[in-house]
Amino acid sequence: MIKTTILFLVITLLLASHKQKEKGLKDLFEDSFFIGVALNGRQVSSEDSKVNALIEGNFNSLSPENGLKWALVHPQPESYHFEFGDAYVALGEQLNAFTIGHCLVWHQQVPDWVFEDETGALVDKEELYSRMRTHIQTVAGRYKGKIQGWDVVNEAFNEDGSFRESKWFQIAGSDFIKEAFRNAAKADPEAELYYNDYNVWKASKRNGILDFAKEMKAEGIKIDAIGMQGHYQLESPSLEEIERGIIDIHEAGFKVMITELDVDVLPRPRSAEGADLNMNFANSEEYNPYKDGISPEAEAKLAQRYADIFAIFEKHKDKITRVTFWGLSDRNSWLNNFPVRGRTNYPLLFDRNLDPKKEVFEKLAGVIR
Ligand code: XIL
Numbered sequence: 001m002i003k004t005t006i007l008f009l010v011i012t013l014l015l016a017s018h019k020q021k022e023k024g025l026k027d028l029f030e031d032s033f034f035i036g037v038a039l040n041g042r043q044v045s046s047e048d049s050k051v052n053a054l055i056e057g058n059f060n061s062l063s064p065e066n067g068l069k070w071a072l073v074h075p076q077p078e079s080y081h082f083e084f085g086d087a088y089v090a091l092g093e094q095l096n097a098f099t100i101g102h103c104l105v106w107h108q109q110v111p112d113w114v115f116e117d118e119t120g121a122l123v124d125k126e127e128l129y130s131r132m133r134t135h136i137q138t139v140a141g142r143y144k145g146k147i148q149g150w151d152v153v154n155e156a157f158n159e160d161g162s163f164r165e166s167k168w169f170q171i172a173g174s175d176f177i178k179e180a181f182r183n184a185a186k187a188d189p190e191a192e193l194y195y196n197d198y199n200v201w202k203a204s205k206r207n208g209i210l211d212f213a214k215e216m217k218a219e220g221i222k223i224d225a226i227g228m229q230g231h232y233q234l235e236s237p238s239l240e241e242i243e244r245g246i247i248d249i250h251e252a253g254f255k256v257m258i259t260e261l262d263v264d265v266l267p268r269p270r271s272a273e274g275a276d277l278n279m280n281f282a283n284s285e286e287y288n289p290y291k292d293g294i295s296p297e298a299e300a301k302l303a304q305r306y307a308d309i310f311a312i313f314e315k316h317k318d319k320i321t322r323v324t325f326w327g328l329s330d331r332n333s334w335l336n337n338f339p340v341r342g343r344t345n346y347p348l349l350f351d352r353n354l355d356p357k358k359e360v361f362e363k364l365a366g367v368i369r
Pocket of ligand 1: 334
Protein backbone atom coordinates (compact mmCIF):
# COMPACT_ATOMS: atom_id res chain seq x y z
CA MET A 1 0.00 0.00 0.00
CA ILE A 2 2.73 2.44 1.05
CA LYS A 3 4.81 1.40 -1.93
CA THR A 4 1.92 2.02 -4.29
CA THR A 5 1.27 5.41 -2.75
CA ILE A 6 4.91 6.40 -3.10
CA LEU A 7 5.00 5.16 -6.68
CA PHE A 8 1.84 7.11 -7.42
CA LEU A 9 3.33 10.23 -5.85
CA VAL A 10 6.55 9.91 -7.83
CA ILE A 11 4.66 9.47 -11.09
CA THR A 12 2.44 12.44 -10.30
CA LEU A 13 5.47 14.59 -9.54
CA LEU A 14 7.23 13.48 -12.70
CA LEU A 15 4.16 14.20 -14.76
CA ALA A 16 3.74 17.56 -13.08
CA SER A 17 7.33 18.60 -13.76
CA HIS A 18 7.03 17.36 -17.33
CA LYS A 19 3.80 19.28 -17.74
CA GLN A 20 5.39 22.40 -16.30
CA LYS A 21 8.18 22.12 -18.84
CA GLU A 22 5.65 21.81 -21.61
CA LYS A 23 3.75 24.83 -20.38
CA GLY A 24 6.57 27.34 -20.65
CA LEU A 25 5.79 30.52 -22.56
CA LYS A 26 7.84 29.43 -25.51
CA ASP A 27 5.85 26.22 -25.73
CA LEU A 28 2.56 28.04 -25.50
CA PHE A 29 3.53 30.00 -28.61
CA GLU A 30 5.73 27.43 -30.33
CA ASP A 31 3.60 27.41 -33.47
CA SER A 32 3.52 31.19 -33.57
CA PHE A 33 6.83 32.96 -32.97
CA PHE A 34 9.94 32.92 -30.84
CA ILE A 35 9.47 34.20 -27.29
CA GLY A 36 12.48 36.20 -26.19
CA VAL A 37 13.80 37.87 -23.06
CA ALA A 38 16.32 40.65 -22.51
CA LEU A 39 19.00 39.61 -20.02
CA ASN A 40 21.44 41.58 -17.90
CA GLY A 41 24.94 40.51 -16.92
CA ARG A 42 23.94 38.86 -13.66
CA GLN A 43 21.31 36.75 -15.38
CA VAL A 44 23.62 35.70 -18.19
CA SER A 45 26.11 34.31 -15.67
CA SER A 46 23.58 33.35 -13.03
CA GLU A 47 24.12 30.51 -10.58
CA ASP A 48 20.62 30.89 -9.20
CA SER A 49 18.77 27.78 -10.30
CA LYS A 50 15.40 29.55 -10.24
CA VAL A 51 16.66 32.22 -12.62
CA ASN A 52 18.20 29.64 -14.92
CA ALA A 53 15.10 27.45 -14.94
CA LEU A 54 12.93 30.45 -15.71
CA ILE A 55 15.04 31.46 -18.70
CA GLU A 56 15.41 27.94 -20.03
CA GLY A 57 11.79 26.98 -19.51
CA ASN A 58 10.15 30.00 -21.06
CA PHE A 59 12.31 31.57 -23.72
CA ASN A 60 13.83 30.46 -27.00
CA SER A 61 15.32 33.81 -27.97
CA LEU A 62 17.66 36.11 -26.04
CA SER A 63 18.42 39.83 -26.21
CA PRO A 64 21.22 41.64 -24.39
CA GLU A 65 19.63 44.39 -22.27
CA ASN A 66 22.70 46.63 -22.10
CA GLY A 67 25.89 44.62 -22.43
CA LEU A 68 26.43 45.00 -26.18
CA LYS A 69 25.64 48.70 -26.39
CA TRP A 70 28.56 50.80 -27.61
CA ALA A 71 29.32 52.47 -24.27
CA LEU A 72 29.59 49.09 -22.54
CA VAL A 73 31.30 46.97 -25.16
CA HIS A 74 33.59 49.66 -26.59
CA PRO A 75 34.01 52.43 -24.01
CA GLN A 76 37.36 53.73 -25.30
CA PRO A 77 38.72 53.82 -28.84
CA GLU A 78 41.15 51.00 -28.17
CA SER A 79 39.31 49.11 -25.46
CA TYR A 80 36.60 46.51 -25.81
CA HIS A 81 34.81 44.65 -23.01
CA PHE A 82 33.67 41.29 -24.28
CA GLU A 83 33.04 39.52 -20.95
CA PHE A 84 29.30 40.04 -21.17
CA GLY A 85 29.04 39.28 -24.87
CA ASP A 86 31.05 36.09 -24.66
CA ALA A 87 28.98 34.75 -21.76
CA TYR A 88 25.81 35.88 -23.50
CA VAL A 89 26.42 34.08 -26.79
CA ALA A 90 27.60 30.99 -24.88
CA LEU A 91 24.26 30.93 -23.06
CA GLY A 92 22.47 31.40 -26.37
CA GLU A 93 24.28 28.40 -27.81
CA GLN A 94 23.67 26.32 -24.71
CA LEU A 95 19.94 27.02 -24.84
CA ASN A 96 19.85 26.75 -28.61
CA ALA A 97 18.14 30.14 -28.56
CA PHE A 98 17.69 32.63 -31.38
CA THR A 99 20.26 35.13 -30.16
CA ILE A 100 19.92 38.85 -30.84
CA GLY A 101 22.52 41.61 -30.84
CA HIS A 102 21.43 45.05 -29.57
CA CYS A 103 22.43 47.56 -30.81
CA LEU A 104 25.21 48.70 -33.14
CA VAL A 105 24.28 52.34 -33.77
CA TRP A 106 22.17 54.43 -31.38
CA HIS A 107 22.26 57.99 -30.03
CA GLN A 108 22.16 56.80 -26.41
CA GLN A 109 24.66 54.76 -24.43
CA VAL A 110 27.34 55.76 -26.92
CA PRO A 111 30.49 57.52 -25.68
CA ASP A 112 31.18 61.13 -26.70
CA TRP A 113 34.57 60.21 -28.15
CA VAL A 114 32.84 58.52 -31.06
CA PHE A 115 31.80 61.91 -32.41
CA GLU A 116 34.67 64.12 -31.28
CA ASP A 117 38.28 64.88 -32.11
CA GLU A 118 40.92 65.64 -29.47
CA THR A 119 39.73 69.26 -29.20
CA GLY A 120 36.15 68.20 -28.58
CA ALA A 121 34.93 69.36 -32.01
CA LEU A 122 32.71 67.07 -34.07
CA VAL A 123 34.66 64.85 -36.47
CA ASP A 124 33.87 64.78 -40.18
CA LYS A 125 31.81 62.13 -41.89
CA GLU A 126 34.79 60.15 -43.11
CA GLU A 127 36.24 59.84 -39.61
CA LEU A 128 32.87 58.97 -38.11
CA TYR A 129 32.38 56.24 -40.72
CA SER A 130 35.83 54.87 -40.03
CA ARG A 131 34.99 54.58 -36.31
CA MET A 132 31.62 53.06 -37.08
CA ARG A 133 33.21 50.52 -39.42
CA THR A 134 35.80 49.47 -36.85
CA HIS A 135 33.13 49.12 -34.18
CA ILE A 136 30.75 47.05 -36.27
CA GLN A 137 33.46 44.85 -37.74
CA THR A 138 34.91 44.18 -34.32
CA VAL A 139 31.70 43.54 -32.41
CA ALA A 140 29.42 41.95 -35.02
CA GLY A 141 32.48 40.23 -36.51
CA ARG A 142 33.41 38.62 -33.20
CA TYR A 143 29.93 37.11 -32.83
CA LYS A 144 29.56 36.06 -36.44
CA GLY A 145 27.53 32.88 -36.56
CA LYS A 146 26.68 33.21 -32.86
CA ILE A 147 24.27 36.12 -33.08
CA GLN A 148 21.44 35.45 -35.51
CA GLY A 149 20.01 38.96 -35.76
CA TRP A 150 21.27 42.46 -35.04
CA ASP A 151 19.44 45.66 -34.19
CA VAL A 152 21.70 47.62 -36.51
CA VAL A 153 20.21 51.07 -35.98
CA ASN A 154 18.03 51.99 -33.02
CA GLU A 155 15.66 54.99 -32.70
CA ALA A 156 16.81 57.20 -35.60
CA PHE A 157 13.40 58.76 -36.31
CA ASN A 158 11.25 61.41 -34.64
CA GLU A 159 7.56 60.97 -33.94
CA ASP A 160 6.62 62.94 -37.07
CA GLY A 161 8.69 60.67 -39.30
CA SER A 162 11.61 63.06 -39.73
CA PHE A 163 15.17 62.09 -38.84
CA ARG A 164 16.27 62.50 -35.23
CA GLU A 165 18.90 65.23 -34.88
CA SER A 166 21.45 62.91 -33.31
CA LYS A 167 25.18 63.44 -33.64
CA TRP A 168 25.16 60.64 -36.19
CA PHE A 169 22.69 62.62 -38.27
CA GLN A 170 24.37 65.98 -37.70
CA ILE A 171 27.66 64.64 -39.01
CA ALA A 172 26.59 62.25 -41.75
CA GLY A 173 22.94 62.95 -42.55
CA SER A 174 20.50 60.08 -43.04
CA ASP A 175 23.17 58.10 -44.89
CA PHE A 176 24.60 56.98 -41.52
CA ILE A 177 21.70 54.54 -41.29
CA LYS A 178 22.57 52.97 -44.63
CA GLU A 179 26.25 52.91 -43.77
CA ALA A 180 25.52 51.02 -40.55
CA PHE A 181 23.56 48.37 -42.44
CA ARG A 182 26.25 48.09 -45.13
CA ASN A 183 28.86 47.47 -42.44
CA ALA A 184 26.72 44.99 -40.54
CA ALA A 185 26.07 42.98 -43.70
CA LYS A 186 29.80 42.82 -44.31
CA ALA A 187 30.64 41.86 -40.74
CA ASP A 188 28.20 38.96 -40.73
CA PRO A 189 26.53 38.21 -44.07
CA GLU A 190 24.35 35.49 -42.50
CA ALA A 191 22.86 37.56 -39.68
CA GLU A 192 19.41 39.12 -40.02
CA LEU A 193 19.55 42.91 -39.84
CA TYR A 194 16.92 45.05 -38.15
CA TYR A 195 15.86 48.64 -37.77
CA ASN A 196 14.38 49.04 -34.27
CA ASP A 197 12.29 51.83 -32.72
CA TYR A 198 9.54 52.73 -30.24
CA ASN A 199 6.10 54.14 -31.09
CA VAL A 200 6.16 52.41 -34.45
CA TRP A 201 2.39 52.17 -33.92
CA LYS A 202 2.26 55.91 -34.70
CA ALA A 203 1.49 56.25 -38.40
CA SER A 204 3.60 59.38 -38.90
CA LYS A 205 6.71 57.82 -37.39
CA ARG A 206 6.15 54.48 -39.07
CA ASN A 207 5.74 56.07 -42.50
CA GLY A 208 9.09 57.79 -42.18
CA ILE A 209 10.76 54.54 -41.13
CA LEU A 210 9.13 52.41 -43.82
CA ASP A 211 9.81 54.89 -46.63
CA PHE A 212 13.47 54.90 -45.72
CA ALA A 213 13.66 51.12 -45.23
CA LYS A 214 12.11 50.60 -48.67
CA GLU A 215 14.60 53.02 -50.17
CA MET A 216 17.44 51.05 -48.61
CA LYS A 217 16.08 47.79 -49.92
CA ALA A 218 15.70 49.26 -53.41
CA GLU A 219 19.36 50.26 -53.28
CA GLY A 220 20.31 46.70 -52.46
CA ILE A 221 21.08 47.27 -48.79
CA LYS A 222 20.14 44.30 -46.64
CA ILE A 223 17.42 44.99 -44.09
CA ASP A 224 15.23 42.11 -42.94
CA ALA A 225 12.88 43.35 -40.28
CA ILE A 226 11.47 46.33 -38.48
CA GLY A 227 11.45 45.95 -34.72
CA MET A 228 8.49 47.47 -32.88
CA GLN A 229 9.86 47.89 -29.38
CA GLY A 230 6.47 47.49 -27.72
CA HIS A 231 6.88 49.59 -24.60
CA TYR A 232 3.16 49.84 -23.99
CA GLN A 233 0.86 51.17 -21.29
CA LEU A 234 -2.42 49.78 -19.97
CA GLU A 235 -4.58 52.04 -22.10
CA SER A 236 -2.30 53.10 -24.90
CA PRO A 237 -1.66 52.51 -27.75
CA SER A 238 -4.95 51.07 -28.97
CA LEU A 239 -5.10 47.51 -30.27
CA GLU A 240 -6.04 48.91 -33.67
CA GLU A 241 -2.89 51.01 -33.73
CA ILE A 242 -0.70 48.04 -32.82
CA GLU A 243 -2.39 45.91 -35.47
CA ARG A 244 -2.06 48.58 -38.15
CA GLY A 245 1.66 48.78 -37.40
CA ILE A 246 2.13 45.04 -37.87
CA ILE A 247 0.17 44.97 -41.13
CA ASP A 248 1.94 48.02 -42.59
CA ILE A 249 5.42 46.68 -41.87
CA HIS A 250 4.48 43.37 -43.45
CA GLU A 251 2.98 45.02 -46.51
CA ALA A 252 6.12 47.10 -46.93
CA GLY A 253 8.00 43.83 -47.29
CA PHE A 254 9.65 43.35 -43.89
CA LYS A 255 9.40 40.82 -41.11
CA VAL A 256 7.81 42.14 -37.94
CA MET A 257 9.40 41.69 -34.54
CA ILE A 258 8.14 42.84 -31.18
CA THR A 259 11.50 43.49 -29.62
CA GLU A 260 11.09 45.07 -26.17
CA LEU A 261 7.63 44.25 -24.87
CA ASP A 262 6.42 45.45 -21.48
CA VAL A 263 3.29 47.09 -20.11
CA ASP A 264 3.77 50.04 -17.76
CA VAL A 265 1.04 49.91 -15.10
CA LEU A 266 1.97 53.17 -13.35
CA PRO A 267 0.69 56.66 -14.12
CA ARG A 268 3.14 58.48 -16.38
CA PRO A 269 4.47 61.70 -14.92
CA ARG A 270 4.88 64.28 -17.65
CA SER A 271 7.47 66.98 -17.33
CA ALA A 272 4.90 69.17 -19.08
CA GLU A 273 2.61 68.69 -16.10
CA GLY A 274 5.24 70.00 -13.76
CA ALA A 275 6.81 66.77 -12.52
CA ASP A 276 10.53 67.07 -11.92
CA LEU A 277 11.82 64.00 -13.71
CA ASN A 278 15.08 64.09 -11.78
CA MET A 279 13.55 63.61 -8.36
CA ASN A 280 13.12 60.20 -6.81
CA PHE A 281 9.47 59.11 -6.97
CA ALA A 282 9.62 56.27 -4.42
CA ASN A 283 7.45 58.13 -1.90
CA SER A 284 4.97 59.63 -4.32
CA GLU A 285 1.46 58.30 -3.59
CA GLU A 286 0.28 59.57 -6.94
CA TYR A 287 3.01 58.21 -9.17
CA ASN A 288 4.09 55.17 -7.15
CA PRO A 289 0.73 53.77 -6.01
CA TYR A 290 1.65 50.06 -5.72
CA LYS A 291 4.86 50.22 -3.79
CA ASP A 292 3.65 47.53 -1.36
CA GLY A 293 1.97 45.37 -3.99
CA ILE A 294 -0.17 45.78 -7.07
CA SER A 295 -3.93 46.09 -6.56
CA PRO A 296 -6.09 43.20 -7.80
CA GLU A 297 -7.80 45.63 -10.19
CA ALA A 298 -4.53 46.68 -11.78
CA GLU A 299 -3.34 43.07 -11.98
CA ALA A 300 -6.57 42.12 -13.74
CA LYS A 301 -6.11 45.00 -16.18
CA LEU A 302 -2.57 43.87 -16.88
CA ALA A 303 -3.75 40.31 -17.55
CA GLN A 304 -6.44 41.52 -19.92
CA ARG A 305 -4.05 43.87 -21.68
CA TYR A 306 -1.51 41.11 -22.31
CA ALA A 307 -4.26 38.79 -23.53
CA ASP A 308 -5.56 41.46 -25.92
CA ILE A 309 -2.10 42.26 -27.24
CA PHE A 310 -1.19 38.60 -27.74
CA ALA A 311 -4.50 37.98 -29.48
CA ILE A 312 -3.35 40.52 -32.09
CA PHE A 313 0.08 38.90 -32.31
CA GLU A 314 -1.52 35.47 -32.73
CA LYS A 315 -3.79 36.76 -35.46
CA HIS A 316 -0.71 37.98 -37.33
CA LYS A 317 1.67 35.18 -36.51
CA ASP A 318 2.37 34.76 -40.23
CA LYS A 319 4.01 38.21 -40.13
CA ILE A 320 5.65 38.17 -36.69
CA THR A 321 8.75 36.07 -36.11
CA ARG A 322 9.60 37.01 -32.53
CA VAL A 323 8.10 38.58 -29.41
CA THR A 324 10.71 39.60 -26.85
CA PHE A 325 10.03 40.80 -23.31
CA TRP A 326 12.25 43.61 -22.04
CA GLY A 327 13.38 41.93 -18.85
CA LEU A 328 12.89 38.66 -17.01
CA SER A 329 10.82 39.76 -14.03
CA ASP A 330 9.31 42.87 -12.45
CA ARG A 331 12.30 42.91 -10.13
CA ASN A 332 14.63 43.66 -13.04
CA SER A 333 12.48 45.88 -15.26
CA TRP A 334 13.93 49.18 -16.43
CA LEU A 335 10.44 50.64 -15.83
CA ASN A 336 11.16 50.76 -12.09
CA ASN A 337 13.46 53.64 -13.04
CA PHE A 338 11.93 55.04 -16.22
CA PRO A 339 10.75 57.64 -17.01
CA VAL A 340 11.42 58.52 -13.38
CA ARG A 341 13.51 56.80 -10.75
CA GLY A 342 12.62 54.77 -7.69
CA ARG A 343 9.19 53.31 -8.44
CA THR A 344 7.75 49.82 -8.08
CA ASN A 345 6.41 48.71 -11.45
CA TYR A 346 4.75 45.47 -12.60
CA PRO A 347 5.21 45.35 -16.36
CA LEU A 348 6.26 41.73 -17.00
CA LEU A 349 4.90 38.20 -16.72
CA PHE A 350 7.02 37.10 -13.76
CA ASP A 351 6.76 38.85 -10.39
CA ARG A 352 9.47 40.01 -7.98
CA ASN A 353 9.86 36.46 -6.63
CA LEU A 354 10.28 35.21 -10.19
CA ASP A 355 6.92 33.45 -9.98
CA PRO A 356 4.59 33.47 -12.99
CA LYS A 357 1.60 35.82 -12.65
CA LYS A 358 -1.24 33.33 -12.50
CA GLU A 359 -3.99 35.49 -13.87
CA VAL A 360 -1.86 36.72 -16.76
CA PHE A 361 -0.83 33.20 -17.73
CA GLU A 362 -4.40 31.93 -17.55
CA LYS A 363 -5.58 34.67 -19.87
CA LEU A 364 -2.65 34.15 -22.21
CA ALA A 365 -3.34 30.44 -22.45
CA GLY A 366 -6.87 31.38 -23.46
CA VAL A 367 -5.55 33.31 -26.42
CA ILE A 368 -4.19 30.28 -28.23
CA ARG A 369 -6.90 27.84 -27.27
C1 XIL B 1 17.27 50.39 -21.45
C2 XIL B 1 17.74 49.40 -20.39
O1 XIL B 1 16.69 48.50 -20.12
C3 XIL B 1 18.17 50.13 -19.14
O2 XIL B 1 18.75 49.23 -18.22
C4 XIL B 1 19.18 51.22 -19.50
O3 XIL B 1 19.46 51.98 -18.34
C5 XIL B 1 18.65 52.13 -20.58
O4 XIL B 1 18.26 51.35 -21.70
N1 XIL B 1 14.88 51.27 -25.86
C6 XIL B 1 15.95 50.43 -26.11
C7 XIL B 1 16.64 49.76 -24.99
O5 XIL B 1 16.25 50.18 -27.29
O6 XIL B 1 18.00 49.58 -25.23
C8 XIL B 1 16.44 50.49 -23.69
O7 XIL B 1 17.00 49.70 -22.65
C9 XIL B 1 14.98 50.77 -23.46
C10 XIL B 1 14.42 51.64 -24.56
